[in-house]
Amino acid sequence: MENNITLYGASGHAKVVVDIIMSNGKIVKKIIDDYPKxxxxxxxxxxxxxxxxxxELHQKPLIITIGDNKTRKKIALKLDARYETAIHKASIVSTSSSIKKGTVVMPGAVINASAVVGQHCIVNTNAVIEHDCVIDDFVHVSPNASLAGxxxxGEGTHIGIGACIIQGINIGKWVTVGAGSVVLKDVPDxxxxxxxxxxxIKYNNND
Structure with missing residues (x-):
């Protein structure tokens, strides 16, 4: 991780990412936002x-700190930045796992052996991603959600707080898994x- 990182998005999510970066002894250079509040x-x-x-952001170290998966994707596709990962020191990440650029891992999260986490994902507080899971780009795994082996x-899916997914399940792209849900079978896009x-209960707009 670079020493001086810019965050794109002034939100509660940004506050947590600032803490992650500081936990690694790094510095947030600045925070930018299209409509800062x-x-x-x-x-x-x-x-x-x-x-x-x-x-200004061309090939500069950057993390997009916006919780909405679609918005995060739109920005990532527009900018030619040098995207960084941010992994909290209080998380547990297997050395055989793979975490791609732009992804943030919150404190208490566990990413186990041979798991693959894509670009610009959010692995939130105390989430568990077990062995051999494959998480596509722009996914958000909410606090205390657990994915078995x-x-x-799929891309852009949001797994709600406290959700549980049993082993071997395939979840499609841009799916919403409600808070506390227990997923026992495959889920379509x-x-x-x-x-x-x-x-x-319904389907998301596929635009």
Missing amino acids: LSYINDICVEKTSENYYQ NVVV YAVIVGNPAKI
């Missing part, structure tokens, strides 16, 4: 993005599932 986060000045921010999660056992 805060002037400071953890004594770091929040700046409005300028007309030239594409040029060999689970596959764009589905919204809730309950124990989890059932489809």
Whole structure:
């Protein structure tokens, strides 16, 4: 991780990422936002993005600190930045796992052997990603969610707080798994599932 990192997005999520970066002895250079509602986060000045921010961020160390998966993807596809990962020292990450650029791992999270976590993901507080799981880009695994071994999660999916997914399940892209849901069978793209056992209640817009 670079010593001086810019965060894109002045949000509660940004506050947590600042803590992660500081836990590794690094410094947040600045925080930028298209429509800032805060002037400071953890004594770091929040700046409005300028007309030239594409040029300003070219190949600069950056983490997108926006919780919404679709918005995070839109920004990542626009900018030619040098995306960094942020992994809290209080997380447990297997040396045989793989975590790709732009992803953040919160304190207490566990990523076990041979798991693969894609780009610009959020692995939130105390989430568990077990051995041999494959998590695609722009996924958010919420606090206390648990994925058993060999689970596959498609792009942009949001796994709600406290959800449990049994081993070997395939979850499609841009799925919403409701808080506390227990997933016992495969889930198609764009589905919204809730309950124990989890059932489809509707589908997300696939735009």
